[in-house]
Amino acid sequence: MARFGMVIDTKKCVGCMDCVVACKTENDVPDGHCRDWISQRLQGEMPDLRLTITSERCNHCDSPPCVTCCPTGASHVQDFGKVVLVDHDKCIGCKACLAACPYGARFIHPDGYADKCTFCMHRVERGQAPACVDVCPTRCMHFGDLDDPESEVSRLIATRRHFVLKPDAGTRPRIFYLE
Amino acid sequence: MIELLTTRHNPLVDPTLHVWEWQIPVYLFLGGWVAGSMVLTGYLQRQARAPGQSSVSDRLPWIGLVLISLGMGALFLDLEHKLYVWRMYLTLQPLSPMSWGGWILLLVYPVLALGALAMLADGALDRWPRLGAFARQLQSHTATRWLSVANIVVGIALGIYTGILLSSLGARPLWASAVLGPLFLVSGLSAGAAFAHVIAPGHEEQEQLLRFDNLFLMTELGLIALFLIGLLTVGAVHAQAAQLLLGGPFTAVFWVLVVGLGILLPLAIQSLMVAGRIPHTIVAPLLVLLGGLALRFVIVYAGQYSEWISP
Numbered sequence: 001m002a003r004f005g006m007v008i009d010t011k012k013c014v015g016c017m018d019c020v021v022a023c024k025t026e027n028d029v030p031d032g033h034c035r036d037w038i039s040q041r042l043q044g045e046m047p048d049l050r051l052t053i054t055s056e057r058c059n060h061c062d063s064p065p066c067v068t069c070c071p072t073g074a075s076h077v078q079d080f081g082k083v084v085l086v087d088h089d090k091c092i093g094c095k096a097c098l099a100a101c102p103y104g105a106r107f108i109h110p111d112g113y114a115d116k117c118t119f120c121m122h123r124v125e126r127g128q129a130p131a132c133v134d135v136c137p138t139r140c141m142h143f144g145d146l147d148d149p150e151s152e153v154s155r156l157i158a159t160r161r162h163f164v165l166k167p168d169a170g171t172r173p174r175i176f177y178l179e
Numbered sequence: 180m181i182e183l184l185t186t187r188h189n190p191l192v193d194p195t196l197h198v199w200e201w202q203i204p205v206y207l208f209l210g211g212w213v214a215g216s217m218v219l220t221g222y223l224q225r226q227a228r229a230p231g232q233s234s235v236s237d238r239l240p241w242i243g244l245v246l247i248s249l250g251m252g253a254l255f256l257d258l259e260h261k262l263y264v265w266r267m268y269l270t271l272q273p274l275s276p277m278s279w280g281g282w283i284l285l286l287v288y289p290v291l292a293l294g295a296l297a298m299l300a301d302g303a304l305d306r307w308p309r310l311g312a313f314a315r316q317l318q319s320h321t322a323t324r325w326l327s328v329a330n331i332v333v334g335i336a337l338g339i340y341t342g343i344l345l346s347s348l349g350a351r352p353l354w355a356s357a358v359l360g361p362l363f364l365v366s367g368l369s370a371g372a373a374f375a376h377v378i379a380p381g382h383e384e385q386e387q388l389l390r391f392d393n394l395f396l397m398t399e400l401g402l403i404a405l406f407l408i409g410l411l412t413v414g415a416v417h418a419q420a421a422q423l424l425l426g427g428p429f430t431a432v433f434w435v436l437v438v439g440l441g442i443l444l445p446l447a448i449q450s451l452m453v454a455g456r457i458p459h460t461i462v463a464p465l466l467v468l469l470g471g472l473a474l475r476f477v478i479v480y481a482g483q484y485s486e487w488i489s490p
Contacts (some may be wrong), residue, residue: 017186037187045180056187065349071277073267083313087274090266093259095198096277098191102350102487107189108198114259161270 003062004081004149005035005146005174006133006160007153008055012140019132019141023057026131033107035117052177055141056130057117058105059165059173062082066097066106074153075114081145083121088113100170102169119143129175146174184297196351196483202257204475208339208370209250211363211471213243213287215371217334219391220294221371223384224327235379236389239371240294242378247287276344283336290329292316297326337343338364344438352420353485355413358406359478365402369395370471373445373464385459396446403438420485429481436478441470 015038023029023036029132036057043050064084069074074090075097077083086097091113098106109115120130122145128134133141144151149158153176156162161179191198216239223236258264268285272278296310297317316322342363347356372392379385410421418479424433448463 010255020186033189034187037185039186040184042182042184043180055184068274069277071272071275071281072263073270073272074266089263091260092266093261094257094277095191095259096348098198098277098482099196100348100350104187104189104192104196105191108259112263165467168414169487 001079001149002081002145003147003174004060004083004124004143005153005176006119006130007142007156007176007178009140009142009156009160009178010052010054012138013053013054013105014057014138016137018135018137019055022131022135023117023120026123027118029115030110033109033115035105035115050103054165054177056103056105056165057132057175058084058101058119059103059171059175060117060119062174063170065100065102065171069096069100071096078121079120081119081124084116085118085121086114086116102166102171103173155179194423196486198244199257199483201476202253204472204479206250206254206257207344207363207475207479208472209246209476210341211285211338212369212370212374212468213247213250213291213367214334214338214364214393215289215313215367215369216243216375217330217337217371218245218368219289219371219375219388221327221330222336224323224330233380235375235384237298238378239453240291240298242374244288244295247284247291251284266272276340276347280337280340283333283340287337290326290333294326294330297322311471318410325411334443335364335436338367345478348366350487351482351485352417352487353410353423353431353478355417355420356406356409358402362399362402362406363475365399366474369399370468373467374399377461377464386453389453391403392464393446393449393453395489396442396449396467400438400442416487419488420481423481423485424477427481428484432473433477433481436473437470440466441473442467445470 018037020036020038021035027035029035036055039054039056041052060083067077067084071094072090072092074087076085078085093108106114106116110131123130129143131144142152142156144153146153148154156175156178162176163179164173164176187193189445220236220239223234228234255261262263267281271282296314299314304314339360342359346356346359349355369392372388372395376385376388376392379388407421410417423429445463451457
């Protein structure tokens, strides 16, 4: 059984926001909201500064607090790819999942339900990559099965230095950033 | 130095999380108050009393029904997908305290309703003889004892769940404390005792409730101390969250409204009342209720403000 994840090369990402635009277009994300976004972290002291650009979204955590806190089971882990999804017809809009996510990856859709990145499952089920991965002009984003040692994402994680966001939160995120 | 810039600007999430506004603290306060009232009702129902002697436990179930309905109304107003609320009751999610809470609230209503029915005066149900007969059955010694146990068990469950609900959301370091459950329960007991003291029909019961409330207030102080010590000692992220109450934007309201006016001042006034140095007044119970409400507001708002700061 696949366990989808993403690897993003921060050495190649230029923060062009093509991934953000592609997601909004592909998933009809409402105005004023976003399922993915760009962050820039400036670390260090002058003159030793380091700028890291990261394309961020739901981390589809292996230990997702948004799923365990959900009172209706609307937030769930799908069997195919172990992807964290929201069943809109079960969501009551209590916002517990928004409070439980350390990444701020969720928002309330104007129609009232919790919304977030789906790893473009409608595309993946057709054999395509998520829209953000497909459009990236620097090819810094990689998508695949983390449980398959021969997949591109597994090989990149095995051979390159990487980090995940907020590891101390204990959620075991599945988006890895190459340093 | 770390400077973080982000293009994200989602409503309710950025720049800091603010998904829950007045509705949730009000619900948590009213739920805690009802929980405390239920536990006290259960305790007082087990006490022997002379024939015809009235007790505040006769009145509390009716008031509890009103308060919990107001609380659930506030909870409903908070929902963003209101028409789907019935989905709560098609499932029990064992890992979700909110799911447990939904079912506990369903237990609260029948326990309060049975208590209220049992306390109706003879003749009040003359137009509904079957209901009247049922009410008389509820007044039997056996039924009263079962009802008192149900009040205590459901009351404790309701009071503790309101705290665990927050502490289970691990992404908010300020809420990551097991003390929140007992703290909210004891705060609810304190609110319940303070209010019951005001409406208690007999002087002896008033004195007893005052002594209880003083005990609850002192316990609450101890739990607040444990809550802060726990956050300060568990790690950097949690210690930073504690600073919200110890030197940050919520410090003044926490120490002035919650601890000062909500616990210490009423504790002092009520101690003088118990000692017979000053007459009974509703000022202290009102302050206790104000402090309980302020506690929920501070914890809910400051908790949303706190977040994991690692990269």
